Every structure is written in structure tokens, then in C-alpha cells.
Amino acid sequence: MTNSPESNKQPVQAVADERDLRKILGPSRFSAAGFLGADPRRPEDIMSxxxxxxxxxGVDKERLVDTLRKAYDAAEQALGAPVTVSAGCVAVHCGARGKIPSPFANEGTFAKGETVFTLAASGASFSLTPLSLHLIDKHGFFQGKGxxxxxxxxxxARMMGLIK
Amino acid sequence: METAQAPTVAIDINGGKKIIRVKPGTSLLAGCARNGLFLPSACGGNARCGYCKVKVVGGATPPLAAELPLLSESEIAAGMRLACQTKPVGDLAIAVPDELFSVKRFSGKIARKTLVTYDILGLSIELTNPKTIEFTAGQYIQAKSMSYLGRDAVLRDFSIASPPSDSSGVDLLIRRTKNGIFTRWAFDVLKEGDAISFSGPYGAFRASESAAPMLMVCGSTGLAPIWSILQDLVRKKCNRTIRCFFGALSQKDLFMVEELHKLETGLADFKFIPALSSEPESGGWTGERGLITEVVRRNVPDCSRFEAYLCGSPGMINACIAVLTQCGLPDARIFYDKFA
Incomplete structure (x- = not known):
């Protein structure tokens, strides 16, 4: 593989597609912050x-999604009370009114509301929504950093107890 | 000299109750709005929100690919379509809930903005045009935010907390959501005296006319339509048995407790039961403890004579329906306003 300027060129369509992808994953009337954060990587690179x-x-994406979904459901059923979903990991659900569409066309809408998972020992945490779970499941898109x-x-994977 | 008239197609709404004419190819959403029939929509007609569903009863064409993710199989079989994607080129007949005929657009100003709890805002909107609103207790409006910090104006649904007898405005309860576009605008930007617009009233959540005892269960801002219904029942001198359960995490999440307890003397047979699920033992709370579903089951083990009125998050509603069904309440007498 050479390092000539020619080899760095992307086809015009690919550049347009990337611009489109960045646009649909950016801030919108449905998502104030969008899905890319401050991540400078191409969305495809984030996914890969x-x-x-x-x-x-050594973690299977489907297994992670399934575990996250069960943990989300357990927290939702606790109606806002903290629930331990794996060793040392506590989940708290917060409901919200309305639905949010997937940024990708033709994928429907998802209930608002989120569950915050926190690891008691370290304080590490992340928030999960039905839409973010869908994006991971269908596209392998964990969203951009930030x-x-x-x-x-x-x-x-660690907080769900899938790895040590 | 003769002028050629642009061709139009006829849209028959609810069996001739209203007939409008629109240019062929105009979306039902836009055509109806131009003729004073405001269907709910949050995405501006882009097949994203799925709020503008109508039943096409005559002249239907198959749904477009963009509609399919937003319509269930049973909805498609029943002729439901998204009004924003249905662009008739011939005459069409549709069916919509009758209450949509009374939906109007309103302008108003913020008469009062108060923090009800650390994360719930109370807004009182005084109407300026038109100056009065007619609605049924339990209904909701769709409010519009202004653009701010580069964010687009957005539409969001809020139940009306004030009673229909106060027709000069509406009160809303808004819970702050961490990344919510509307709620951040309402909490951080909107000031008393500012203009605000909304459409409404929408929705079929309301008290029935029956004499059956009522079981009300709500949490957080789900209290809004329940509070509107209760105030309306007081005005109507209702003598039904009413048990109202309000679920919260801790004492800091409770609000309007005094006003609700006051109804125990204002209504013939009313009891307000707040319940906390995560209140520390040291907090001095002497009321009910536990998940609201457990508290309902404990207090009303046999629900079979009741009608239930539920308002809150989908998780809370689903959990309540399961418990109420186990306690003998038939589905047909469970009414709810699910925040979804």
C-alpha cells in the first residue's frame, strides 16, 4: 500500500455518506446533544x-445487549428505587414522558426515560435508554465519546459481570 | 374571462361531520391544519414521531415504507396511516377522535413559574388569544418551546393540571429531564411574562360518568391530570368513593400533599395515600412505605368494584395494571395516561 495522496482519497459518494451520517447523528429537535459527542472519529470508525x-x-455483542436489556427492565420495574443488577452494580430508572425516534430512518420510536448504572466501588457509571440499547443492538453503535x-x-461488560 | 380553478380532492372526516378540500398531493396533516383540524405532531411531518395517526376508511392506498416502523400490524390492518405521509390524489374518507374537532391553537403568557420540587416546575399560562379554553379534566396540550442556544423549537405534551372551570388559562407540571430540550428551556430560559403557544386539548383520559368507586394511582408529574380531575369532581360535588395513591421515592419528591389531604373534607369519601419507596428510616416518615403497587395491593386487596385511573411512566402503569388485574379489576375498567 502506498502513501500517495491518491490513496488517501475517498470516493465522492463515501464523503457524502459520511457527511449525511454525521448530520443525522448530530443535534436535532429530538436530541439536544446528538449521538456523537465530541468524538472526532467517523461514525463507522466508532462502530468498528x-x-x-x-x-x-471475548464478549458477544448480543449477550451484552441481552444482559443490558434485562438489567434495564429490572430497574424499570423497581419504579425509581435502586436495584442491584450485578455484583456491586446498582441501577436506578427514571421515567419520562414521550417517545424519541431513532436517528436512522424507518426504525420507529422509543420510549424516553433512562436507567443509570453505577458501580458502587469505583463510582463508574453510564446511562442507558431504550434508544441507545436499540442503536447498540441494531447498528453496534455505542455512540461517540462525550x-x-x-x-x-x-x-x-464489566459492570454487567460479563468480564472480570 | 374565465379563470381555471386548481383541482382539489375532498377529505371526508368522521362520516361527513367535516368535509375539507385540498390540492391533490397535499399531506393530510397539512391539509387538515389549514382547515382548522389540528392533528398532534411532534416532528413537523417527517414520519418520525408517529403522533399523527388517522384511520383511513375510504380511498386508502397502502402505507409507505417510512410509515411501517411507526404502525403496528393491527393498526395497518385497521387502516391506520400517518397523516403526514398520506397525500391523497383522489377523494378520501378518514376517522379521527371527535375531540380533535375542538383542538385549537392558543397563545398565552407565563403568569407564574414556580419550583414545586427540586426537579418539578409549575407553569401557569394565561391565555391571550383566544382568551378562554374548553377542555375535559384529564386532557393534555402540546406546547411549543422557542429556539434557544441554537436548538430548534420543539413540541412536547403536558397534561393540564388546572380544572376546566378555570378557562382563562392552563397550569402544567414539568419534570426536568437531564438532556430534555423542552424542559431545559422551560427551567432555564423561560421567564414570567414570556409568550408561549400551544395546541389542544388532546386525549381521552377522563373520569367516567359512572358511580363506581375510583382508584387513582400516579407518580411525579402524573399527578397533573389526576389533580385536574379531582378539582373538577369537587366542583361537581361528586359523592363517589375515591382512593388516590401517590408514589414517590422520598419526602423531597412529594408535592401538593396538603392540598390533596384537604380534599378529604371537600369530597364525600376521599382518601389520599402518599407512599415512599426509598425514604430512609431516619427520615421521620410515618406514612406508607414501599413500591406504589405493593401499597395499592395492601390497601385495596379486592379491586373488583373499582374503576382505576393511572398516570405516570410506562413502567409504573404496566406494574399497576398487573397488580390491579390480580386484585380482580377487569381491563375494561382500567383507564390510563401512559407517558409514552
Whole structure:
């Protein structure tokens, strides 16, 4: 592989697609902060980096999604009271009125509300919403670094007890 | 000289109750709004929010791909379509809830803004145009925020907390959400005296006319429509048995407790039961403790004679429905306003 300027060029369509993707994942009338945070990476790179991280940890994405979904449901059923979902990890759900559409077309709407997972020992935490769970499940998109609903795959896997 | 008239198609709404004419290809959402019928919408007609569902009863074409994720199979089978994506090129007949005929657009100003708890705001809107509103206790409005800090104006739903007898305005309860566009505007930008607009009233959540005892269960801002209904029942000198359960985490999440307890003397047979699920033992709380569902079950083990009125998060409503069903209450007598 050479390092000539030619080899760094992306096809025009790819550049347009990336611009479109950044636009639909940016701030909107439904999401004040958008889904990319301050992450300078291309959305595709965010997804592939996170997929690689999960693979490196030996964690199956479907298993992580399934575990997160069960933990989310357990917290929702506790109606705002703290609930222990794995060793040392406490989840608190907060309901909210309304629905939010997926930033990707034709994927429907998702209930608002979020569950905050906190590891008592370290204070590490992340917030999960039905939409962010859908984005992980369908697209492997854990959101950009700095997004309020970014889920760090390794942190989530550790807090859910999938890795030590 | 003759002028060629642009062709139009007829939209028959609710079996001839209203017939409007629109240019072919105009969306139902826009065509109805131009003719004074305001269907709810939060996305401005982009097939994103799914709020503008109507039933097409004649002249229907199959739903577009963009509509499918927002319509269930049973809705599609029943002829439901998104009004924003339905662009008739021929005559069409649709059915909408009758209450939409009384939906109007309102302008008002913020007469009072108060912090009810650390995360719940009370807004009183005084109407300026038109100057009065007619609604049924339990209904909601769709309020519009202004653009701020580069954010677009957005539409959000809020139940009316004031009673219908106070027709000069509406009171709302708004809970702060961490990243909410509307709620941050309402909490941090909106001031007393500022202009605000909304459309409404919407929704079918209301007290029935029956004499059955009422079981009300709510949490947080879910109290808004319940409070409106209760004030209306006081004015109507209602003599039904009413048990009102209000679930919260701790004492700092409770509000309007005094006003609700006062109704125990204002209504014939009313009892207000606040319950806390995470209040420390040292907090001095002597009332009910536990999840609101457990408290309801403990206090009303046999619900079979009751009608239930629920308002709150989907999780709370689903949990309540399960418990009430176990306690003998048939589905047909469970009414709810789910925050979804």
C-alpha cells in the first residue's frame, strides 16, 4: 500500500455518506446533544473500534445487549428505587414522558426515560435508554465519546459481570 | 374571462361531520391544519414521531415504507396511516377522535413559574388569544418551546393540571429531564411574562360518568391530570368513593400533599395515600412505605368494584395494571395516561 495522496482519497459518494451520517447523528429537535459527542472519529470508525474492543474482550455483542436489556427492565420495574443488577452494580430508572425516534430512518420510536448504572466501588457509571440499547443492538453503535448516552463497551461488560 | 380553478380532492372526516378540500398531493396533516383540524405532531411531518395517526376508511392506498416502523400490524390492518405521509390524489374518507374537532391553537403568557420540587416546575399560562379554553379534566396540550442556544423549537405534551372551570388559562407540571430540550428551556430560559403557544386539548383520559368507586394511582408529574380531575369532581360535588395513591421515592419528591389531604373534607369519601419507596428510616416518615403497587395491593386487596385511573411512566402503569388485574379489576375498567 502506498502513501500517495491518491490513496488517501475517498470516493465522492463515501464523503457524502459520511457527511449525511454525521448530520443525522448530530443535534436535532429530538436530541439536544446528538449521538456523537465530541468524538472526532467517523461514525463507522466508532462502530468498528467498539466492535473490535468487544471482540478483544471475548464478549458477544448480543449477550451484552441481552444482559443490558434485562438489567434495564429490572430497574424499570423497581419504579425509581435502586436495584442491584450485578455484583456491586446498582441501577436506578427514571421515567419520562414521550417517545424519541431513532436517528436512522424507518426504525420507529422509543420510549424516553433512562436507567443509570453505577458501580458502587469505583463510582463508574453510564446511562442507558431504550434508544441507545436499540442503536447498540441494531447498528453496534455505542455512540461517540462525550455523548451523554455513550456506553463504553468494556465498562458495560464489566459492570454487567460479563468480564472480570 | 374565465379563470381555471386548481383541482382539489375532498377529505371526508368522521362520516361527513367535516368535509375539507385540498390540492391533490397535499399531506393530510397539512391539509387538515389549514382547515382548522389540528392533528398532534411532534416532528413537523417527517414520519418520525408517529403522533399523527388517522384511520383511513375510504380511498386508502397502502402505507409507505417510512410509515411501517411507526404502525403496528393491527393498526395497518385497521387502516391506520400517518397523516403526514398520506397525500391523497383522489377523494378520501378518514376517522379521527371527535375531540380533535375542538383542538385549537392558543397563545398565552407565563403568569407564574414556580419550583414545586427540586426537579418539578409549575407553569401557569394565561391565555391571550383566544382568551378562554374548553377542555375535559384529564386532557393534555402540546406546547411549543422557542429556539434557544441554537436548538430548534420543539413540541412536547403536558397534561393540564388546572380544572376546566378555570378557562382563562392552563397550569402544567414539568419534570426536568437531564438532556430534555423542552424542559431545559422551560427551567432555564423561560421567564414570567414570556409568550408561549400551544395546541389542544388532546386525549381521552377522563373520569367516567359512572358511580363506581375510583382508584387513582400516579407518580411525579402524573399527578397533573389526576389533580385536574379531582378539582373538577369537587366542583361537581361528586359523592363517589375515591382512593388516590401517590408514589414517590422520598419526602423531597412529594408535592401538593396538603392540598390533596384537604380534599378529604371537600369530597364525600376521599382518601389520599402518599407512599415512599426509598425514604430512609431516619427520615421521620410515618406514612406508607414501599413500591406504589405493593401499597395499592395492601390497601385495596379486592379491586373488583373499582374503576382505576393511572398516570405516570410506562413502567409504573404496566406494574399497576398487573397488580390491579390480580386484585380482580377487569381491563375494561382500567383507564390510563401512559407517558409514552
Amino acid at each position: 473500534d467498539d466492535a473490535a474492543m468487544l471482540a478483544g474482550l 455523548s451523554p448516552y455513550r456506553v463504553e463497551p468494556d465498562v458495560a
